Amino acid sequence: MPSSSDAQPAGQGDGEDFASRVLAVVDSIPPGRVMTYGDVAAALGSRAARMVGQVMAYYGGEVPWWRVVRASGHPALGHEHIALQYYRAEGTPLLGGGTIAYRVDLRAARHTP
Incomplete structure (x- = not known):
């Protein structure tokens, strides 16, 4: 049983877990629809939109990356x-x-998932 010092807040698991959860959300976006980086973070119970961007930069080629846009509606630079x-x-x-x-x-x- 982990000690209370090992406990992590909800949505704040290790980086690999967060990355796999981000990729799962992005993979679930239907064709013709999009989510912002903040929307993806919110779907995971997080406010880490920039972290979603990092995940997409490193692993986004595995999923329909074009379906994640900036808050302005513009695609990734x-x-x-x-x-x-x-x-x-x-x-x-x-x-x-x-x-x-x-x-x-x-x-x-x-x-909106």
């Missing part, structure tokens, strides 16, 4: 062109485009 191909293929609602940088329409595309 440096991946806008490739993400756009996925959004178009999945019919993800977008705003802007043309001469204006596009972003995902969070009102229409946000997924």
Whole structure:
């Protein structure tokens, strides 16, 4: 039996457990829908949106990473062109485009597990 000093608050397990939980949430996002980094953290009972970003940076290639966007609706920096191909293929609602940088329409595309 672990001592009380070994106990961890809910949602604050070891890094590998957090990473696997993040990846499971991201993997469950349906095509054409998105969640923000904060949404994924909240789904895990956490406020660690930046940690979700770290998990996605290291392990995101294993899941549909383009379905996790910044709070503004913009995809991960440096991946806008490739993400756009996925959004178009999945019919993800977008705003802007043309001469204006596009972003995902969070009102229409946000997924709540």
